[in-house]
Amino acid sequence: MGGDALIDEAAALYALRPEEFTAARNGRGRRLRDDDRELADAVLALRRPAPAAWLVNQLVRHRGDELDELLALGAELRAAQAELDAPTLARLAKQRRALVAALARGAGTLAEELDVPVRQPVLDEVAQTLTAGMVDASAADAVRSGRLVRGLEAVGLEVDLDGAVAGGPGGPGGPSPAKRAAQPKAARRSGADDGAADREREEQARREHAERERAAAAAEERAAEASAALNELERALAALTERLAADTARRDELDAELREVEDRLGEHGREQRRLGREHDRAARAAESAHDEAAAAREALH
Template identity: 40%
Template sequence: MPDVAQAVAELYALMPDTFTSARNNLAAEAAKAGNKELGKALRSLPKPSAGAWLVNMLALHRSELISEVLELGAVLREAQDDMDQQQLRRLSGERQRLLRSAAREARSLAEELGRPVSAAVGAEVEQTLWAAMTDADAAAAAASGQLVRALEANGWDPVNVDGSVADPSSVRPLSASGGQQRRSASKPDTGAGASGNQSAKKKSAVSAAAARALRAAKTSLADAQRDAEQAEETLRAAQEEIDAVAARRDELTDEIDDLRDRIRELEHEVAATDRRSGTLERARDGARRTARAARRAVEKAQTKLEELG
């Protein structure tokens, strides 16, 4: 039977629609095995929100992206502590680009997992990652893979992480490269040692910046290729529709030509019918005159017969 930490890791790696049943099954197994406390702890684990679930999936399936976000957050916090305004301005632009890229990657991952999410959920993920950049505790929560709710930050106050992770006791601060550890408050080094540390620090910062720039370039290339493929597909679909419309137009034009030919034939038939009708009407008029003359002749004959009788 797994302990709480193992169970949490298993449960928060699941799809949302299987979470509740899996949690209840584990809780029931623990209680049946005689560990009622564990069963109670497991049953109380909350189902993650859509945004929290997607951040957990990033931590599980896109750990390098989460690491990149947290590394940049550590550099930003350090620049903030040093009051390095020039560095802050440069890094702020890099932060925005990285967060937008991460939000797009998150939605793409959700589609790969068969659970596409809305733009609102994507914005929730971006907000959580921004909070992780601004606060060390939020960074540890985001990287834990067991978020149960999204995180929020205002840029000034510490991020409220209370109740944000399933098992807080298993969440450990990340290394300095992950942006979790504050700088030591002990007495700083002086002399050659400090100078060497500063030089190494600058080289490390430059190397990290170069690595981020390379990853950002790769992400931009992937986005551009995806956009190009979508544009090509849109073009193909438009051309197919144009071809279909053109073919239909040709069909209609042929039908119109056929109808025009038929109209001419019918007009000829109408003219012939009119001529025939005129002939018949004239014959009828002649027959009417003949009939009238015959009736008059009959009347005269009857009159004469009556006179003779």
């Protein structure tokens, strides 16, 4: 399996939106299986990036110049630290805080532009990862890769990079550079038989690791599906809430119209009763006049 091939596959996948990652990874792994089973297994073992890691990866793709400026300042800081240049350290540290804060805010804006808004804790982790990239040169390379799986954190002047970069040195599950450097040289110069046994053990370990990663990926996919279902329910609830608010407003309008109609009906009823009384008086007056006219006619005869 070529390391560059895995890096290319990982780069394409880690450029996707978070909700697209799992399906795209699984589909790509299935398509690769017939041609390169090892590469397919390695692709299937790639983990969905954490929100902060995903956002830093997008800064690499969409805010590369600003990120390069920040990491270049980190290199200056490390040089000043090595030279114990206190005045320069103080000046650069102030610039670092300003640049990290500005780029973290820019990351929030970028997330909204990509229609994947994030909350403040994610932006805090983005700032923490950017700071780690300034503290350590290897961490800076990890940030620049655009393939971060998780956020980074500087503990003093050290940053733990194990498993932090998808498709990184050694591939998923492989030993970190520090661990490989610690391996005895004699072991690396073992004979052909020992090398074959080692390769078999490594292959077995790789298969077991790939199986664990596939199980983790399946669990991750189920979690993503549950998250998507929850988001759908939240959207449905928001729609129902909006509809309820609209219905409530309409009900209030109808109540007001009903009260107005009732008021008009009351006025009409009162007017009807008044006209009825006038009609009765007029009828009685007409009847009385008729009686008087009849009496007058009788008197004339």
